[in-house]
Amino acid sequence: MQxxxxxxxxxLLGGMYAQYALGMALMFGVMRIVNISHGDLVxxxxxxxxxxxxAWGLGPFTVLIILVPLGVFMxxxxxxxxxxxxxxxxPLPSLIATFGLSIALQNLMLQIWSANSRSLPGEGIESRxxxxxxxYIGLLPVIVLxxxxxxxxxxxxxxxxxxxxxxxxxxxxxxxAAAMTGINPRAVYALATAIAVGILGFAAVxxxxxxxxxxxxxxxxxxxxxxxxxxxxxxSVWGAFIGSMVLGISQxxxxxxxxxxxxLAGHIVFLIVLATRPQGLFGKA
Amino acid sequence: xxxxVISQAPVEPPAVTVRRQTPSGRIAMTLAVLGLVAxxxxxxxxxxxxxxxxxxxxxxxAVAQMWNLLAGYAGLVSVGQQAxxxxxxxxxxxxxxxxxxxxxxxxxxxxLVPAILxxxxxxxxxxxxxxxxxxxxxxxxxxxxxxxSNLPLVNSGAGMSLRVMxxxxxxxxxxxxxxxxxxxxxxxxGGSYWLLxxxxxxxxxxxxxxxxxxxxxxxxxxKLRFLIYVAAAVGCGLAGAVYFMxxxxxxxxxxxxxxxxxxxxxxxxxxxxxxxxxxxxGSLIFFIADRWFGEYGATYFVVLGLMTLLVALYARxxxxxxxxxRWDAPWFPIRRTLVDPDR
Numbered sequence: 001m002q003x004x005x006x007x008x009x010x011x012l013l014g015g016m017y018a019q020y021a022l023g024m025a026l027m028f029g030v031m032r033i034v035n036i037s038h039g040d041l042v043x044x045x046x047x048x049x050x051x052x053x054x055a056w057g058l059g060p061f062t063v064l065i066i067l068v069p070l071g072v073f074m075x076x077x078x079x080x081x082x083x084x085x086x087x088x089x090x091p092l093p094s095l096i097a098t099f100g101l102s103i104a105l106q107n108l109m110l111q112i113w114s115a116n117s118r119s120l121p122g123e124g125i126e127s128r129x130x131x132x133x134x135x136y137i138g139l140l141p142v143i144v145l146x147x148x149x150x151x152x153x154x155x156x157x158x159x160x161x162x163x164x165x166x167x168x169x170x171x172x173x174x175x176x177a178a179a180m181t182g183i184n185p186r187a188v189y190a191l192a193t194a195i196a197v198g199i200l201g202f203a204a205v206x207x208x209x210x211x212x213x214x215x216x217x218x219x220x221x222x223x224x225x226x227x228x229x230x231x232x233x234x235x236s237v238w239g240a241f242i243g244s245m246v247l248g249i250s251q252x253x254x255x256x257x258x259x260x261x262x263x264l265a266g267h268i269v270f271l272i273v274l275a276t277r278p279q280g281l282f283g284k285a
Numbered sequence: 286x287x288x289x290v291i292s293q294a295p296v297e298p299p300a301v302t303v304r305r306q307t308p309s310g311r312i313a314m315t316l317a318v319l320g321l322v323a324x325x326x327x328x329x330x331x332x333x334x335x336x337x338x339x340x341x342x343x344x345x346x347a348v349a350q351m352w353n354l355l356a357g358y359a360g361l362v363s364v365g366q367q368a369x370x371x372x373x374x375x376x377x378x379x380x381x382x383x384x385x386x387x388x389x390x391x392x393x394x395x396x397l398v399p400a401i402l403x404x405x406x407x408x409x410x411x412x413x414x415x416x417x418x419x420x421x422x423x424x425x426x427x428x429x430x431x432x433x434s435n436l437p438l439v440n441s442g443a444g445m446s447l448r449v450m451x452x453x454x455x456x457x458x459x460x461x462x463x464x465x466x467x468x469x470x471x472x473x474x475g476g477s478y479w480l481l482x483x484x485x486x487x488x489x490x491x492x493x494x495x496x497x498x499x500x501x502x503x504x505x506x507x508k509l510r511f512l513i514y515v516a517a518a519v520g521c522g523l524a525g526a527v528y529f530m531x532x533x534x535x536x537x538x539x540x541x542x543x544x545x546x547x548x549x550x551x552x553x554x555x556x557x558x559x560x561x562x563x564x565x566x567g568s569l570i571f572f573i574a575d576r577w578f579g580e581y582g583a584t585y586f587v588v589l590g591l592m593t594l595l596v597a598l599y600a601r602x603x604x605x606x607x608x609x610x611r612w613d614a615p616w617f618p619i620r621r622t623l624v625d626p627d628r
Contacts, residue, residue, distance in 0.1 A: 028416070028417075032415065032416070033416065034416035034417065034419070034420060036364075036419075036420075082594070082598065085598050086597060086598065091362065091415035091416045091419075092356065092360075092362055092558075093597050093598075093601060094416070094597075095362055095416050095419055096362075096550060096554055096593060096594075096596075096597035097593075097594050097597035097598055099364070099547075099550060099593065100589075100590045100591065100592070100593030100594030100595075100596075100597060101590065101594050102590070103547055103586055103587075103589060103590030103593065104586070104587045104588075104589075104590030104591045104594065105590070106586075106590075107582075107583040107584070107585075107586035107587045107590065108583070108587050110583045111583040111584060111587070219423075219543070222420070223420065223423060223424055223427060226417070226420045226424070227424065230413070230417065230421075258435075260431075260434065260435050261435070263427075263431060264428065264431040264432070264435070267424055267427060267428045267431070268428070270424060271409060271424075271425075271428070274409055274410075274412060274413070274421070275409055278412035278413075
């Protein structure tokens with residue numbers, strides 16, 4: 001029962017990671033770019049949300065409604081101002097550029113919000129739980145998981161069914177051929193990054209509700225998102241979702257074995273997947 | 286089936302000589318040798334405080350040059366070299382403090398650890414493509430940090446002290462530190478220069494410019510990358526062992542501090558990637574900036590981050606790239622120039 005509980009908690013934790021991993025899978029799948037400041041953007045959005053909630057007494061839902069469009073705007077700006085200049089076959093410029101941005105963002109946040117951990121007041125939902133057959137499940141983690149599933153489903157459908165999704169997949173497969181058929185790759189890229197960072201708006205609210213955030217936390221979020229994407233298999237939205245579940249379960253069980261072992265267990269499962277199935281659980285060899 | 290023999294007219298080799306050194310290179314080489322001698326002789330002219338500062342500068346140069354070899358030539362952008370620095374640092378402490386080996390022997394013995402660890406790690410990480418390789422190296426450094434935090438052999442999260450150093454006088458320690466500094470630069474900078482001037486250097490430069498084209502010309506790109514990764518692990522290990530020997534204390538957050546990745550990336554990108562000159566310029570700039578602006582803390586790092594971002598966007602060759610565009614006077618010439626003595 002104790003292990004089943006760890007499993008359930010792991011799946012719920014995976015829901016949180018999925019919200020980080022989706023944006024990364026989208027950006028890497030489309031532009032072959034890994035945005036090193038991915039985690040820092042989540043923290044930045046969280047801190048902005050917390051400050052707004054404090055200043056104007058907003059509830060978490062209102063904060064979410066503000067943060068998601070703000071994330072979309074930040075993503076669009078990131079693409080226009082920085083990423084469009086470094087996207088290309090050489091991965092070095094985009095890595096270095098987003099690495100520099102990550103250092104700058106982290107320290108800027110440190111300056112504005114100090115190193116203290118903060119969290120978003122959740123009007124009680126963060127402490128409510130449901131009792132299912134002897135296992136107490138927090139209401140908030142369930143909401144996180146449901147939202148993560150909804151986002152994955154929606155993103156998958158957008159990629160498969162819409163005009164934008166087709167343009168995106170075409171640009172991902174062959175930029176020049178896509179441009180010849182009348183697709184503007186830069187516009188597609190800008191929209192992809194806007195969606196990716198917009199999803200981080202959800203992650204920002206839920207992260208701040210679930211636990212605390214501090215300016216230096218971004219690096220860990222980046223690493224979890226990355227591990228989830230690799231475990232699941234690159235370029236697949238549902239792969240990133242399942243990868244997040246695997247990572248969450250590994251950490252959940254690891255934490256139950258020994259509190260100092262939780263995060264390490266996630267890393268070890270990641271390395272095992274890398275050694276035995278480098279294309280990821282759902283990737284094509 | 287008939288065989289036709291194509292007779293080849295003997296081709297007279299053109300009467301040219303290959304020039305590999307330049308006047309600027311000779312001056313720089315003289316200065317470099319003098320600099321190394323001055324470094325090794327520090328105990329006789331510098332205070333302990335100066336030696337400590339110079340030691341940190343030498344570690345910056347060594348780590349940056351290793352990153353430069355990885356990212357600038359082999360196309361392996363690692364953000365986790367601190368894994369090897371910490372591993373060698375811990376190995377030194379275990380050998381010298383726990384096992385009682387002479388610390389000055391243990392420094393060299395500790396280099397075995399990063400060398401041995403680098404082999405399986407590369408086999409694992411090279412499966413990751415481009416940017417994913419980078420974050421993969423970071424995960425490895427995190428794994429090292431978490432393992433060290435849970436390993437009783439290295440006193441878990443509490444860290445270790447190098448108490449055995451107290452049996453040596455301050456002067457003896459200064460001599461050892463100075464000698465190690467000089468050796469570290471000789472191995473990392475001198476070794477890189479030697480490598481770049483050798484046959485492998487040609488292959489490395491070809492690989493830097495275009496790995497696919499280099500492979501088509503017979504360069505074994507996979508093997509070369511592997512060798513560079515192991516060599517960089519050992520170079521960073523040496524820097525780590527020397528740095529923590531001077532610190533006398535090691536704990537998991539300091540041993541596997543991602544700050545080193547920031548420093549290496551900043552130095553190489555600002556100075557100029559793919560050149561030894563760039564590493565020297567970048568290291569000096571960072572060292573001076575750190576002294577002058579370090580007190581501004583977060584603001585200083587915001588500026589560093591933004592500068593790295595701007596260099597990646599607008600000036601990818603860094604300062605040395607701009608200088609060498611104007612003046613063709615390399616400090617460490619690696620080109621082969623054909624000279625016709627008749628002309």
